[in-house]
Amino acid sequence: MNLIGKNITYKPDNQFHLNDVSFDFKKGNLYTILGRTLSGKTTFLKTIAGLLNPDTGELFFEDKDFSKIPVWERNVAMVYQQFINYPHLNVYENIIFPLKQRKLSEEQIKMDVEDALKTVGLVGFENRKIQELSGGQQQRVALARSLAKKAKILLLDEPLVNLDYKLREQLREEFKRIFSEGLSQDTILIYSTTDPQEVMELNGEVIVLHEGKVLQKGDAKEIFENPKNLKVAEISNDPPMNILTGSKSSDNLTFENISINLPAHLKDLKSQNYYFGIRASEIKLDKEGEEFEIELAEISGSETLLHLKKGNSKVIALIEEVMNFKIHEKVKVKFNENKFYVFNNNEELVSSPYGSHNG
Amino acid sequence: MHKLYTFLKYTFITLWTVFIVAPFLWAISTSFKDFQSVNSKVTYIPWLDFEPTLEGWRVLVKSPARGGVDIVEPYFNSIFVTCTASLISIILGTLAAYALSRFTFKAGFVRNNDITFFFISQRIMPPIVLSIPFFIFLSTIGLLDSLLGLVVVYIVLLMPIAVWIMVDFFNRVPKELDETALIDGCNPYQAFYKVVLPNSIPGLIVAGMFCIIFGWIDFFFAFILTFTEVQLLPVKVVALNSSITPWWSLSASALISVAPLIIVAFVVERYLSKGNLSGALK
Numbered sequence: 001m002n003l004i005g006k007n008i009t010y011k012p013d014n015q016f017h018l019n020d021v022s023f024d025f026k027k028g029n030l031y032t033i034l035g036r037t038l039s040g041k042t043t044f045l046k047t048i049a050g051l052l053n054p055d056t057g058e059l060f061f062e063d064k065d066f067s068k069i070p071v072w073e074r075n076v077a078m079v080y081q082q083f084i085n086y087p088h089l090n091v092y093e094n095i096i097f098p099l100k101q102r103k104l105s106e107e108q109i110k111m112d113v114e115d116a117l118k119t120v121g122l123v124g125f126e127n128r129k130i131q132e133l134s135g136g137q138q139q140r141v142a143l144a145r146s147l148a149k150k151a152k153i154l155l156l157d158e159p160l161v162n163l164d165y166k167l168r169e170q171l172r173e174e175f176k177r178i179f180s181e182g183l184s185q186d187t188i189l190i191y192s193t194t195d196p197q198e199v200m201e202l203n204g205e206v207i208v209l210h211e212g213k214v215l216q217k218g219d220a221k222e223i224f225e226n227p228k229n230l231k232v233a234e235i236s237n238d239p240p241m242n243i244l245t246g247s248k249s250s251d252n253l254t255f256e257n258i259s260i261n262l263p264a265h266l267k268d269l270k271s272q273n274y275y276f277g278i279r280a281s282e283i284k285l286d287k288e289g290e291e292f293e294i295e296l297a298e299i300s301g302s303e304t305l306l307h308l309k310k311g312n313s314k315v316i317a318l319i320e321e322v323m324n325f326k327i328h329e330k331v332k333v334k335f336n337e338n339k340f341y342v343f344n345n346n347e348e349l350v351s352s353p354y355g356s357h358n359g
Numbered sequence: 360m361h362k363l364y365t366f367l368k369y370t371f372i373t374l375w376t377v378f379i380v381a382p383f384l385w386a387i388s389t390s391f392k393d394f395q396s397v398n399s400k401v402t403y404i405p406w407l408d409f410e411p412t413l414e415g416w417r418v419l420v421k422s423p424a425r426g427g428v429d430i431v432e433p434y435f436n437s438i439f440v441t442c443t444a445s446l447i448s449i450i451l452g453t454l455a456a457y458a459l460s461r462f463t464f465k466a467g468f469v470r471n472n473d474i475t476f477f478f479i480s481q482r483i484m485p486p487i488v489l490s491i492p493f494f495i496f497l498s499t500i501g502l503l504d505s506l507l508g509l510v511v512v513y514i515v516l517l518m519p520i521a522v523w524i525m526v527d528f529f530n531r532v533p534k535e536l537d538e539t540a541l542i543d544g545c546n547p548y549q550a551f552y553k554v555v556l557p558n559s560i561p562g563l564i565v566a567g568m569f570c571i572i573f574g575w576i577d578f579f580f581a582f583i584l585t586f587t588e589v590q591l592l593p594v595k596v597v598a599l600n601s602s603i604t605p606w607w608s609l610s611a612s613a614l615i616s617v618a619p620l621i622i623v624a625f626v627v628e629r630y631l632s633k634g635n636l637s638g639a640l641k
Contacts, residue, residue, distance in 0.1 A: 051538050071541040072549075078542050084535045088557040101544030149543070 002026050003048070003066075003153060003188050008057030010043055010212075017043040018054065019212040027152075028185040030204030032220075033192040036235060040212040041192035042081075045155045048190065049076050061153070072101075074153075077146030081158040083138035085130045091141050092126035098149045116148035119178055136167040143178075150184065156191045160198070165301070172198060196238045200224060208232050225354035230347040233277050239305060241277045241341070242315040248274055253340065256311045258290050263337040265353050274350070277341035280305070283317035286334035297325040308333065383614075390415045390610035397606050415607030419615070428604055430595050430612055437575065437592035438619070440506055444513030445570035449563065451514075452521025457551060459522070460529035461537065478522040481515065486579050489515075497584060504588045512580050517570040524569065528562030529555070568627045572620060592616055 003025040010018040017040050025031055035041050046052045048059070050071035059066040066074065077098070085094050095116055099109045117123050120140040130138060139159060146154055159175075160168045179189060179202070191202060199206055199220055206223045208215040215235075216228040227233035227241075234240040246255025249271050253260045292308035292315070299305075304319040308331070317333055325331070342351040388403060396402045396409035405411040421427020455478070458464075459471050493512055494503070502508030532555060540550035556563075581591035596612050 046538075049538075049542055051541065070546070071538075072544050072546050074542075076542060078539070080535050080539070082533065082535060084533065084539045086536070086539075086554055086558070088554075098543035101549075145543070 002061075004058075004060040005048075006058040006060075008047060008054045008059065010047060010052060010054045016040075016212040018047065021057070021209075021212070021214055023207065023214075023217075025188045025190070027188055030179055030189045030191065030202060031207065032199045032202055032204050033190065033207050033209055034194070034196065034199050034223075034236060035192070035209035036194055039209045039235075041209055042157055043212070044209065045078065045157050045190060045192060048153060049078050049155055050074050075149075075151050076153040076155060077149045077151035078155040079139070079142045079146050079157065079159045081161045083135060083142055083162065085138055085141050085145070087130050089130070090126070091122065091128050091130065091133070094130065094141055095145045095148050098145060102149075112148045112150065113144075116144040119147055119181070120144040121174070136163055136171060139163065139171070147178070147183075150187075152186055152188065154183070154187055154189045156189070158193055159191075161194065172201060176201060196236045199236070206236075208235055210235060226349060226352050227277075227341070228349055230275060230277070230343050233341060233343070233349075237279055239280045239316045239318065241279055242283070243343075244276045244278070244313050244315070246274065246276055247272065248342070253337070256313045258310075258335075260335060260337050263340060263353075265338065266340065266342060266351055269342060269351055273345065275343040275345075275347065277343060278315075278335055278339060280316045280318035281320075282336040282339040283308075283315060283333050284336065285317075285319060285331060287332055289332040289334035291330050291332050294325050294327055294329045294331060296327065297323075306331070306333075386610040386614055390607055390614055392607050394605070415605065415611045418605065418608040419611055428595075428599060428608065428612075430592065430615070433590045433592045433595040434615070436506060436589055440509045440513060440591060441571055441574035444510045444517055444574050445567060447510070448514050448517035448521045448570050449567055452518045452566065453525050453556075453559075453563065455518075456522050456525030457529055457555065459526050460532075461534070475522070475526055478519045481519040482523075486516075490579070490583050493580065494583060503584060504586045506589055508584060509581065509589070509591070512584060513574050513577070516577070516580070517574055520569045520573060521566045524566040525559070525562055528559060528565075532558060564627050568623055571623055575620060 003023075005021060005023045008018050008021045009016070019040075021040075021044065023031075033041050033044060043052060047054050048066075050066070050069065053067065061074075086097060089097065092113065095113045096109050099112060104112070114123075117126070120143050122137065122140050122144060125133070125137070130141065133141065139162075143156075143159065146156075160171055163171065183189060189204075191198075191204070193199060203220050205217070206220050207217050208223060210231055216223060216232045218226075223232065223236050227236055230243060234243070244255045246253060248254075248262070248266065248269055251262050253262060253266070253276060255276060290310070292310045294306060295309050295314070296307040297304060298307075299322050302320070302322060304321065304323050304325070306317040306319060306325065308315050308317055339353045341349065341353065344350050388405060389397065391405055391411035391413070392402065392409055393412045393414055402408035418427045419430050422429050459475055462471075464471055464474060497503040497508045497512070500508075502511065536558070537550050537555060540554040541547070545553055576593065578593040578597065581594050582597075585591065585594065593616070596616055599609055599612060601609060
């Protein structure tokens with residue numbers, strides 16, 4: 001009764017959009033697909049919707065061969081990152097469009113639409129034209145249309161990416177509520193995004209996609225605590241995890257002439273060269289710390305992102321207050337040694353601050 | 360400075376309007392004059408300068424036997440041929456354009472762009488190149504000197520315009536709109552006429568307007584492909600001779616020839632400003 005994909009590959013013009021992707025999605029669950037732009041997220045969703053036919057691989061849903069069913073009979077719903085609505089119809093007509101296609105009764109349609117409008121908070125907007133709505137409202141209409149349809153598979157393709165910062169935060173909160181209240185246990189929800197924070201907040205099963213390949217599967221916590229390799233660590237953190245090349249000896253870690261006392265969780269590690277990973281939020285301003293040069297200081301919201309440089313190494317530090325820095329100014333920062341990830345020369349995780357990695 | 364600019368702008372617009380409208384006013388006033396008002400002294404304003412009369416217009420509808428020129432039949436012939444050919448061109452052209460915009464065709468070395476160019480190339484060659492082939496073609500199938508034959512020829516001339524305009528228009532309709540329709544349960548045909556077509560009205564109107572204009576003003580093919588049975592308006596109007604037909608009737612026939620285009624322009628202008636595709640993709 002699941003949505004199962006087996007070894008799906010899609011490579012038009014010999015470029016891999018999807019490379020040997022397999023999955024097993026269960027009903028009533030939320031799956032998030034995390035990947036950068038052009039990593040194949042949209043292709044992934046379009047393949048499930050039936051808008052694209054993979055070159056090889058199989059797709060099953062409810063024990064039926066999904067690839068033989070055309071899009072319009074698949075009973076899926078999809079929300080695009082662009083706000084796609086039918087411009088010639090008003091809000092109400094937009095939402096009933098898929099219901100009318102399925103020839104539901106008038107009363108049923110009315111109930112479903114009212115529910116959907118309530119869920120997305122657009123009651124009272126029924127007769128508005130789409131063009132009169134703001135971007136956030138347009139995306140709500142698209143969401144309402146896909147919810148009212150009560151499709152068994154709901155695909156959301158970066159639904160928040162084209163919205164401004166504040167609206168994104170607000171809708172993200174609402175999504176969590178809608179997904180927990182407004183969806184039946186019969187639905188498979190697949191949500192794609194580039195934003196690691198969304199993945200953490202939605203807290204579903206995560207699939208990390210890069211260049212069409214699945215790098216890691218697991219729940220959000222697993223991805224956060226044990227990123228399988230360097231690439232996952234970069235993709236699943238915003239700003240990307242800082243990666244430093246260095247070496248471990250019997251009692252300290254060394255990189256760029258910085259020596260750090262060996263933290264407890266790395267005691268058992270073999271002494272050799274490694275990649276060390278540390279999150280931007282684990283680098284703090286400290287007068288006792290190491291001297292770095294500021295390359296760039298970005299203020300975003302209530303935080304400051306410092307792009308720092310020492311020797312050949314560049315790191316980003318996340319300072320949780322707004323401060324003014326001058327470019328090329330020297331600052332002293334301290335690394336939280338208890339939060340170091342260690343990757344071997346094959347770029348695979350060998351040690352995580354959240355317990356050892358197995359497999 | 361700003362005021363001067365505004366002043367110059369409106370002065371220019373006013374002069375230009377006068378330049379465009381004056382011939383029409385002259386023709387309108389002339390069409391209501393009689394022999395005296397045209398040939399004696401200069402007259403401009405009806406009722407003041409001269410007494411308006413409908414004589415010029417009456418000549419147009421009288422049969423030649425009773426001293427008229429009878430442009431009624433050519434007039435309706437022209438309307439029939441233009442409208443039928445435009446309608447068929449729009450229907451076929453829109454379907455072709457949608458296919459060219461949305462699907463990928465591969466046949467040997469031929470691709471979508473080649474097919475589009477093939478359509479447009481029909482308009483690149485000078486019409487005179489087509490005159491002899493058309494003449495032979497129509498005489499072979501027995502449609503020379505008939506309304507149906509003219510409709511066939513005009514479809515060949517008008518459909519490239521429709522394809523050209525509509526391909527460009529459909530390319531600007533986001534593909535995601537069709538995809539959403541498919542996901543929402545439409546099969547490809549329903550997606551086309553329930554979603555894409557209602558959002559393409561501005562494009563359809565522009566294409567329709569161009570078809571009607573080019574169909575209506577064509578003289579060349581109407582001239583060589585007809586003899587005695589049927590006659591289209593442009594041929595008839597050109598055949599009117601100022602030494603036989605009075606000036607006031609010539610003015611009236613000129614006015615009634617451009618009238619449909621003026622009406623089309625007015626109707627179209629209202630729809631064009633309504634372009635409502637902006638909400639589809641932000």
